[in-house]
Amino acid sequence: MEYITREIVSTNWLTILLLICLGLLAIAKGLNALRFSDFMMLFSNNKYIISYQKPNKLSSPFNAVLLLLQIASVSLFLYLYFDIFELQVVATEITLYIKITIIYAVIVICKLLIEKIIATIFSIDGIVDEYLFYKVSYRNFLGVILLPFNIVFIYALQPTRIVYLILVILLIILNLVVLVSFYRKNENIIFNHLFYFILYLCALEIAPYFILYKLISN
Template identity: 45%
Template sequence: MEAIERHAVSLDWITLLLVLVLGLLVIAKYAFNQRFAHFIMLFATDKYLLLKGKDPNLFHPFNVLLFAVNVVSVGLFIFIFYITFTEGYPDRPLVVFLRIITAYTTFVLLKFSLEKILADVISVNNKMNYYLFYKLSYRNFTALVLLPLSIFFLYSWEPTKLVLYITLGLILTLNLITLLSVFTKNRQYISSNWFYFILYLCALEIGPYYILYKLVTKFQGQ
């Protein structure tokens, strides 16, 4: 039988990251026990949104903790994409990961800032705060669900490109459902301010992702 060469790749830095994430989740659960209990039932019931969305605090410590988990979870998934679609394992994987989460965090925070500025310009702060809280909650939850899948891909089974595309498609579908849900719940308000809605949709929900897509494809083509 012919021997097959297997390249051992150290995942120690990922293990440390996962321990950090687990610590953040433990802090979130025990420091905000009731809020955490409502949050983990987000896809089953709207109780969390109904209770916390009346006066949403986007910078509540619970949201900050879950966003930190979001950054690591999404960063790991993008890292898996990177090592699957590029030839060879990077010499400095931690540096690549840090670049990924820096780019992701910058993109999210920049988009958030532009949305807040637009809300100030057209005087819809209350509506925008609820909308941002709604999106943040669902995306934090989606990232939390994505985390064990990324762990499985990294430690147990090397995914194919097709599997990653399917996973990405499911994530995008969930995000689309989230947006459609909040738009449906606010359709009366949207119908009376359709011009601003179209402006927002093109400028901040379609435009940034299109620009990001063009930058990524241009980078890959070089």
């Protein structure tokens, strides 16, 4: 009888990471249960945006916790890309995840800071603060949506490349729908400054994600 070596990949650090994500979700609910309940209904109604956009700043503890959850969850989803597509990388699994997390976090935070600086320079803090709250809220919610997918992909069912790509495309479409809905709401302002709007899209909404891909893949 010949023995066949079975390679067992440790998921200990992934389990700890997912527990941290669930812990962040619990902390957010603990900070404000009513707000959390409205947040979880974000795609079904606008109550969360209407109720919390004006009186709460983007840097509130509630938003900060959900932003951390977004960074952890999205970074894990990007990490799974390397496993699903069987890409050879020099870094160890956890090192690769840390690299992805740092790059993604830096890009997200730098984008927010740059947009705030631009708003201050051009004295458009009101509309930009509204836009950032709107965009970050929906992307935080996307981070929550990705969490169960990450759990299933790690412990239950490894998706095929087609399934992963379909999910990515659906997330991109969902993100575009969210952005377009805000742009349509403020189309008069956009059309009056169309050149700067196009410049903004290229510099801060498209280019950072190409940079993210290049930095991770190298």
